[in-house]
Each structure stands twice: as structure tokens, then as C-alpha cells.
Amino acid sequence: MxxxxxxxxxxxxxxxxxxxxxxxxxxxxxxxxxxHKTAPDSVPRRGGLRLPPDTSREAFDEAIAALKQELGQANVVLNDKPLVDGWYLEHPNTHDAFAVIDQEELVSSAIAYPGSTAEVQAVVKWANKFAIPIYPISIGRNVGYGGSAPRVPGAVVVDLGRRMNKILNIDAENASCMVEPGVSYFALYEEIQKKKLPLWIDTPDLGGGSVLGNAIDRGVGYTPFGDHFANHCGMEVVLPNGELLRTGMGALPGKNGADNPTWQSFQPAYGPYSDGIFSQSNFGIVCQMGFWLMRETGHQSYMITFPRDEDFPNIVEAIRPLAQKGILGNIPQLRHVAQELNVTGKPKSHWYAGTSPVPREVIQKHAAQMPCGDCSWVFYGTQYGDETSINSQLEIIKSAFSSIKGFKFFLPSDLPPDHYLHSRALVCSGVPVLRELDWLNWKPNAAHLFFSPITPTRGEDATVVHDINVRLHQKYAFDLFPTLCVAGREMHYITNIIYDRSSDDEKRRAAALMRELISETAREGYGEYRTHILFADQVARTYNWNNNALMRFNETIKDALDPNGILAPGRNGIWPKKYRGKGWELLGDSVEKVVGGGTISPKL
Structure with a gap:
């Protein structure tokens, strides 16, 4: 068959x-x-259409009729059909395709498809009038962090991508662009290639996500422009009252009503730099965003392997001065060799017959038969410039790592064409790909959670977080797949917790692992930079210096901008006054308790 x-x-x-x-x-x-899929595409819904909080069906129907008048009948769709998880390129915009708790819990009541900034304003004004929460998404591929799921069940998802997906401008001289939320890395790259411009984009590991959406969530890529939010320039934002705001130089009108010519050239403009409050927040809906692009240049990717697990702190110590001096050309990755098995796309059962985490000696045995050889850590980097400068940089890098006995250096030409390094070489030269999808073949019906703390680029700090991960992954019986994105002063330590979403036991253990990772690393002073919506309240509460001064500040802004609490309540742990302190926060073991049944919504 x-x-x-x-x-x-x-x-x-x-x-x-x-x-x-x-x-x-x-x-x-x-x-x-x-x-590898054994679960059905969908199961019959038990509860029917999920209404927004404190909203009767009659009031909801009246509100939806009014919204259809604003956007058109075809652009407002009730979420009363079967919930289908799909996969990366055919994902839902109604719920989380990687649902940890019940699929029907974090689910929308309807989906709205605005086609312009003016229509986004109309949606926001509608939400205020009818007191219905809305949850904007760009494309909805925030997989591992909650996907398209609204934090408040029954909220109306505002899908910006379907009808707002234009590349508004590519300025070849200024090496910049302006995009709407529905523009993916694939789309931006293909347009630049079509125009034959000597420009690069910066893409994350997978190319199907929204350029705008990833930057708003402070995602990263791997060229010198890898900090996506740091390389944005200018926003057009709809505020929670429906008012329109342009940040940066966009606040200064251009001649004869045109856009300001320096909007994509200079970030702060005059006065307080407000852009940051619209990243990882629920203070506004970003409808347009400018980005700086990289000039095309020569490049050389490479791989370095290190033989022992205990080499880890020494590797980090060697990376730090290289990054601080600007010798490392990009944001490199340091991965454990277990991922060399994982990225082949072969399932866990191919490598190991047991259900426990793959033993270290089994990983070692298989790695010895692979191009990387018997090693423990794999470093992926890329250098940029002309051939002479690249060769000079590589000699300095080899010298720096020579203190670690047994390190080995590989170029792409040293490895077979299907090796993962070739995919890294594309990503690190601004070419979006799909290779990272192979991770999900590890388990049947695979889904994943990302645990993403930040540490200083010091071996001592990195070891603390790594050791916590090793111990807790063993405790909850999950394979550990750490990826470190390393800069000169900080590292993103990103762990991919892969679980079978058809198994309540695995989901419960994954949630417990996530909760304990957050709490243990926070006690040591290391916090997540980004998290799944189910754990946002817990993570937000770890940033509690001076009696939660940061959250109190965020709540003050939220209440001032969104007094009716309609815009993405609960996103990143920020709750408006309407919901605050009324049982909506997910703390302690509340996520595990509702896996397999039960509700996260308080009884109001």
C-alpha cells in the first residue's frame, strides 16, 4: 500500500x-x-462551537453577523468543523496542531480574515463593541510554542496572513524591505531571486514562517543578521482601541503624503523608542514591518566535532572570545551528537528498540558509523567575505579549538550530499529550506515543545543548564536534543521535547518536564526568552525582581492601551484587568492535570 x-x-x-x-x-x-502516523486525522468534536467567555450564543451570532458586514461573508468563518492537525505546510488556524492538552480546549470560536490595515482596525473596533477577545496570528506556524491556538478559548482568531501577504517594497539600494504578516521567508526569498537582486534574507531553520511574525516573537536566524527583531526597522501598528500608529521615522509624514523615505533606514527616530513594547506583547497588532537585508557575499560553512561529553564547557569557553572579537561570521549552532541521528529523518525505532531514552553507548555506536564519527558535540559555523579572509578566519578558529584534544574539522565537500551540513550551508547563506522537518519522524504522531532559556556564554553557566536538562530528561524519560545558538555574550539553549501527541502519558510527562525545567533553571538565574502559551504564566512569574516590577509595568501599559481587555488576553502572561486574578493563569501542575480531559478556563 x-x-x-x-x-x-x-x-x-x-x-x-x-x-x-x-x-x-x-x-x-x-x-x-x-x-509514522497512527492517530486519525480528526476525532468527532464533543462540545461543538466554543463560545467566547461570558457570551451567549445569541449575542455571539449577532456579533458575527456584524463582523461579516465589515469584512464580507467569506472572510469570517465559524470554527464548528472537525479539528484537523495537518502538518507544517497544511496547518490549522483554529487550534494548536501540537496540542498538549485537549484539542478542543485552546480553540477559537471563529476566524476572521482582514485584507488591509483598515480592516484590522475595523476588527479591533468590533471586538471592543461586542466585548469579544481576538487573537491575531500572522501565518500560524509558531509550532512548539502554541501554533495558532488562542490563549483564551473561544476567542476569535484574526488570521492576518491569508489576505495580507504582500511584499510592499524591496529597496535594492537601501538593502531593506517592507512586508505584511502573511509574507513567509520562502516568499521573500523567491521574490528577491526573481528580481535578481544581490541581497540575502535571514531565515530560521524552517522557511515557512512569517518574516514579520517571527521577528515580533524575537526569533533568530543564522547569518550576521540573525537577530530578527534587532534588524527590523519601522512598524505600522493597530492599537487595541483601533487607532493606527507608525513607529520610528514612519511617524514623520513623507512629502505629499508618501511614506517617509527614511522609515526603513533609521530605527528609533525621535523620543522614546517604542517598537520594543510591540514584541512578545498584546499591546497592538503589527500590520506592516520593515527589515534590513544583507548584501550578498562569499561564504563558507563548516562542521567541527568534539569527542567527549565533558568537552562541553571548554567548547563554550573557546567560542566566547571568537564571537566577541567578531571572528565567528554568524550565529553558530552547537548540537549534541544525538541530533546527528535525529536529523536523518529515521525514527527512533531505527536506532534503538527500547522506549526509554536512547542510551549513550547506543548513540556512540551509531555515530561511529556516520560521517561525524564517534563524537559528542557538533559545531556548525559559517564564515563570510572573500576567499583570503575566510581562510584566515578558519585558521584562527581551528587554532582556538585546538586546545580541545581530538577535535575534527569538516567542509561540506568532505561529507556526503545528504549530510545535514549542506542544509546548514543554505540556511546560513539566507536560503530557506525544510530539512528541520525530519526531526518529527523521531516518534509516531510526533509533536514538540521548545524549552528556550538564555545563559551567558560561559562554560560554567551553560553547564548548569545542561546538567539540569540531562537529569530531568532522564527523570521524565525523554531523549535530550539540545541546540545552542551561541553569541558573544549570551546563548540560546534550545531543547526540543519530542512527544507522541496521541499518548496522554507522553503529553503529561512532557508538560511536567517543561514545568520543572522552567522552575529549576529560574532558581539558578536562567530564564526562557520565549515559551509555549501554556507555560507563559509560569515563565512570566519567574521574572519577578522587585515585587514583580516588570509585570506590573506591563499590566499598566496593557490597561492603558486596552481597557476592555480584547486583544490577545494572556499572551506571554500579560492579562488585562478584566481577566486578571480570576483564575485564568496556569501555574503549578495545572497543565498536567487537564491532559486527557478537563478545562483550563475558570468558572466565571
Missing amino acids: SNRQAPPPTLAEKYSGVPARLAAIAQDAKDRLYS
């Missing part, structure tokens, strides 16, 4: 599709993923 699935959508067919150059790769990735 063939496992061939229906073809994924292409960019020519759908704004969120895959470029034609990757169509065959996407097809193979989908077929592999579905070949």
Missing part, C-alpha cells in the same frame, strides 16, 4: 505554500511523516 500523500501547496497556489524548487522535498517530508 502506497503512503503517497496529496501534494503540499506551492507558493503559486497559496501564500503559505512551498517554492517549486522544494516541492519534491516537501512531498517526501510529508510522506515520511504520515508513514
Whole structure:
């Protein structure tokens, strides 16, 4: 029996599709993923349409009729159909495709599709009038962090991507662009290639996400422009009262009503720099955003392996001065060798017959037969410039790592064409790909949670967080897949917790692992930079210096801008006055308790 699935959508067919150059790769990735699937595409819904809090069906129907008058009948859709998880390129905008708790819990009541900034303003004014919470998404591919799911069940998801997906401008001389929320990394890259411009984008590991949405959530990539929010320039924002704001130089009108010519050139403009309050917040809906692009240049990717687990702190110590001096060309990755097995796309059962975490000696045995050889840590880097400067940089890097006995250096030409380094080389030169999807073949019906704390770039600090991860992953029986994105002063220590979403036991253990990781690392002084919506309240409360001064500040802004509490209540732990202190916060073991049944919503 063939496992061939229906073809994924292409960019020519759908704004969120895959470029034609990757169509065959996407097809193979989908077929592999579905070949391990044992759960049904959907199960019958038990509760029917989920209404917003404190809203009767009659009041909701009246409100939806009014919203359809604003946006058009086809652009407001009730969420009363079966909930289908799909996969990366065909994901839902109604709920979290990687649901940890019941699929029907974090679910929308309806989806609205505005087609312009003016229509976003109309949606916001509608939400205030009818007291219905709204939850904006760009494309909805925030996988591992909650996807498209609204934090308040029954909220109306505002899908900005479907009809607001234009590349508004690419300025070749200024090396900048302006995009709407529905523009993916794939789409921006393909447009630059079509215009034959000598410019690079910076893409995360997977290319299907929103350029704007990823930056708003402070995501990262791997070229010198890898800090996406730091390389944005200018926003157009709809505030929670429906008013329109332009930040930076956009606040200064251009000549004859045109956009300001320096809007994508200078970030702060005059007065307080307000852009930051719209990242990882619920203070406004960003409808347009400018970005700086990188000039095309020479580049050379490489891989370095290190033989022992205990080399870890010494590797970090060697990286820090290289990064601080600007010798490392990009934001490199340091990964444990376990991921060399994982990124092949082969399931865990291919490597190990047991259900416990793969033993270290089994990983070691398989790694010895792979191009990386018998090693423990794998470093992926890229240098930029002309050939002479790149060769000089590589000699300095080799010298710095030479203090770690047994390190080995590889160029892409040293490795077979299907090795992961070739994918890194593309990503690190601004080419969006799909290779990271292969992680999800590790388990059937695979889903994942990201645990993403920040540490200083010091071996001592990194070891504390790593040791906590090792111990707690063993306690909860999950394989540990750490990826460290390393800069000169800080590291993103990103752990990918892969679980079978058809198993309540695995979901319960994954939630417990996540909760304990957050609390233990916070006690040591290390906090997450980004988290899943189910754990946002816990993470927000770890940032509690001076009697929660930061949260009290955020709540003051929220109440001033959004007195009716309609815009994404609870996002990143920020609750408006209407919800605050009324049982909506998820703390302690409340997530584990509702896995397999139960509700997270308080009885109001």
C-alpha cells in the first residue's frame, strides 16, 4: 500500500505554500511523516462551537453577523468543523496542531480574515463593541510554542496572513524591505531571486514562517543578521482601541503624503523608542514591518566535532572570545551528537528498540558509523567575505579549538550530499529550506515543545543548564536534543521535547518536564526568552525582581492601551484587568492535570 500523500501547496497556489524548487522535498517530508502516523486525522468534536467567555450564543451570532458586514461573508468563518492537525505546510488556524492538552480546549470560536490595515482596525473596533477577545496570528506556524491556538478559548482568531501577504517594497539600494504578516521567508526569498537582486534574507531553520511574525516573537536566524527583531526597522501598528500608529521615522509624514523615505533606514527616530513594547506583547497588532537585508557575499560553512561529553564547557569557553572579537561570521549552532541521528529523518525505532531514552553507548555506536564519527558535540559555523579572509578566519578558529584534544574539522565537500551540513550551508547563506522537518519522524504522531532559556556564554553557566536538562530528561524519560545558538555574550539553549501527541502519558510527562525545567533553571538565574502559551504564566512569574516590577509595568501599559481587555488576553502572561486574578493563569501542575480531559478556563 502506497503512503503517497496529496501534494503540499506551492507558493503559486497559496501564500503559505512551498517554492517549486522544494516541492519534491516537501512531498517526501510529508510522506515520511504520515508513514509514522497512527492517530486519525480528526476525532468527532464533543462540545461543538466554543463560545467566547461570558457570551451567549445569541449575542455571539449577532456579533458575527456584524463582523461579516465589515469584512464580507467569506472572510469570517465559524470554527464548528472537525479539528484537523495537518502538518507544517497544511496547518490549522483554529487550534494548536501540537496540542498538549485537549484539542478542543485552546480553540477559537471563529476566524476572521482582514485584507488591509483598515480592516484590522475595523476588527479591533468590533471586538471592543461586542466585548469579544481576538487573537491575531500572522501565518500560524509558531509550532512548539502554541501554533495558532488562542490563549483564551473561544476567542476569535484574526488570521492576518491569508489576505495580507504582500511584499510592499524591496529597496535594492537601501538593502531593506517592507512586508505584511502573511509574507513567509520562502516568499521573500523567491521574490528577491526573481528580481535578481544581490541581497540575502535571514531565515530560521524552517522557511515557512512569517518574516514579520517571527521577528515580533524575537526569533533568530543564522547569518550576521540573525537577530530578527534587532534588524527590523519601522512598524505600522493597530492599537487595541483601533487607532493606527507608525513607529520610528514612519511617524514623520513623507512629502505629499508618501511614506517617509527614511522609515526603513533609521530605527528609533525621535523620543522614546517604542517598537520594543510591540514584541512578545498584546499591546497592538503589527500590520506592516520593515527589515534590513544583507548584501550578498562569499561564504563558507563548516562542521567541527568534539569527542567527549565533558568537552562541553571548554567548547563554550573557546567560542566566547571568537564571537566577541567578531571572528565567528554568524550565529553558530552547537548540537549534541544525538541530533546527528535525529536529523536523518529515521525514527527512533531505527536506532534503538527500547522506549526509554536512547542510551549513550547506543548513540556512540551509531555515530561511529556516520560521517561525524564517534563524537559528542557538533559545531556548525559559517564564515563570510572573500576567499583570503575566510581562510584566515578558519585558521584562527581551528587554532582556538585546538586546545580541545581530538577535535575534527569538516567542509561540506568532505561529507556526503545528504549530510545535514549542506542544509546548514543554505540556511546560513539566507536560503530557506525544510530539512528541520525530519526531526518529527523521531516518534509516531510526533509533536514538540521548545524549552528556550538564555545563559551567558560561559562554560560554567551553560553547564548548569545542561546538567539540569540531562537529569530531568532522564527523570521524565525523554531523549535530550539540545541546540545552542551561541553569541558573544549570551546563548540560546534550545531543547526540543519530542512527544507522541496521541499518548496522554507522553503529553503529561512532557508538560511536567517543561514545568520543572522552567522552575529549576529560574532558581539558578536562567530564564526562557520565549515559551509555549501554556507555560507563559509560569515563565512570566519567574521574572519577578522587585515585587514583580516588570509585570506590573506591563499590566499598566496593557490597561492603558486596552481597557476592555480584547486583544490577545494572556499572551506571554500579560492579562488585562478584566481577566486578571480570576483564575485564568496556569501555574503549578495545572497543565498536567487537564491532559486527557478537563478545562483550563475558570468558572466565571
